[in-house]
Amino acid sequence: MQRLTEIGSKIEATISHIDPNLELNKAKSCHLSIQVNLDGFSYAILNLQEQKYIALEHYDIQNIISYSDLSEQIDLIVNKKELLQQNFVSTSVGIAHTINTLTPKALYEEENGKEILAFNHLLLQNETETRDWIQAIQAFNSYFIPEELERCLNKHFKNILWKHDSSILIESLIHQFKLQEGERVYISIQNKSFDITILESKHLKFFNSFSYKTAEDLIYYLLFTYEQLQLNPDQTPITISGEIEEDSEVYKLLYRYIRNISFTKRNPNYNYSFVFDQTKEHFYYKLLNQHLCVS
Structure with missing residues (x-):
């Protein structure tokens, strides 16, 4: 083993x-x-x-x-x-x-x-x-x-x-x-799970953790959250933290659906x-x- x-x-x-x-x-x-x-x-x-x-x-x-x-x-x-x-x-x-x-x-x-x-x-x-x-x-x-x-x-x-x-x-x-003004989505990506945090200024509007196996799983949960909270993927920016590379399947799929993406500093x-x-x-x-x- x-x-x-x-x-x-x-x-x-x-x-x-x-x-x-x-x-x-x-x-x-x-x-x-x-x-x-x-x-x-x-x-x-x-x-x-x-x-x-x-x-x-x-x-x-x-x-x-x-x-x-x-x-x-x-x-x-x-x-x-x-x-x-x-x-x-x-x-x-x-x-x-x-x-x-x-x-x-x-x-x-x-x-x-x-x-x-x-x-x-x-x-x-x-x-x-x-x-x-x-x-x-x-x-x-x-x-x-x-x-x-x-x-x-x-x-x-x-x-x-x-x-x-x-x-x-x-x-x-x-x-x-x-x-930061307005609503912003933050995702923290780990190997088998990820967290979604949604803030409006300093106020927490949403937090949840999800398990995933594939990049498709992750994007499904993320877009479902956008839909439930009536957020527009074209307008609401997303900021990523965690051990994820820009050439990964997860990032490529994220960029296909959400164009306003940045990384934490x-x-x-x-x-x-x-x-x-x-x-x-x-x-x-x-x-x-x-x-x-x-x-």
């Missing part, structure tokens, strides 16, 4: 951008951001004194279906990567799965949090609900943290701040595009090492905005 890109006993990152001037003993002045899902593990390191990102790596994890298996793979990565064994001043984890529910503050009751989450999703008996408070939209985002994953990461890192990746996405988009609140020039600016948008949402 293929899981990680591994040569002998050496685990290889699919993407690796590490500033050559990075010093391990300076980790105590750095924040570690981690993003994890069932098919990948990514991390970025932010020098807090300089507000500068100095490292980013991504590991593809294939052919696993459980968080127990995922935790084993993360153990392998951390145990082999000296950089991840340092004492960072703070650590955050963005968990990426589609089992989450947004609830306005006025309708949310903490004692009924699991029932709220279970209303839209099938939960296992031992899964407990946790939540993010999203100040910008005055709403709670309910989700669960798999026990196996929580134990695994707590073993390696101290005082983790958890966030659901949809919370990070919503907060980041509102922060970055709050001065990196957050100007931070500086970026020259090694980040090797990665397009719209890649790893949620990972590189994670610190903004936990600080």
Whole structure:
């Protein structure tokens, strides 16, 4: 079973951008951001004194279906990567799965949090609900943290701040595009899922996550959303983030139906090492905005 890109006993990152001037003993002045899902593990390191990102790596994890298996793979990565064994001043984890529910503050009751989450999703008996408070939209985002994953990461890192990746996405988009006028559609594309966020200035009008297998699946869900919200594909612009190339089938199909397409830029609140020039600016948008949402 293929899981990680591994040569002998050496685990290889699919993407690796590490500033050559990075010093391990300076980790105590750095924040570690981690993003994890069932098919990948990514991390970025932010020098807090300089507000500068100095490292980013991504590991593809294939052919696993459980968080127990995922935790084993993360153990392998951390145990082999000296950089991840340092004492960072703070650590955050963005968990990426589609089992989450947004609830306005006025309708949310903490004692009924699991029932709220279970209303839209099938939960296992031992899964407990946790939540993010999203100040910008005055709403709670309910989700669960798999026990196996929580134990695994707590073993390696101290005082983790958890966030659901949809919370990070919503907060980041509102922060970055709050001065934009009119309705705008934002899609964040992952390997097997994508998120649609619709903003009007700083107001959230719509958010949903979809699983997809083909480019046709993605465009179907997107155009269905346009239709339901009475948006005109010729007039309402779309902004893309995530690991998508312009020569991909997804992008080509998007451009066939929606001509006003742009990509997100990196957050100007931070500086970026020259090694980040090797990665397009719209890649790893949620990972590189994670610190903004936990600080």
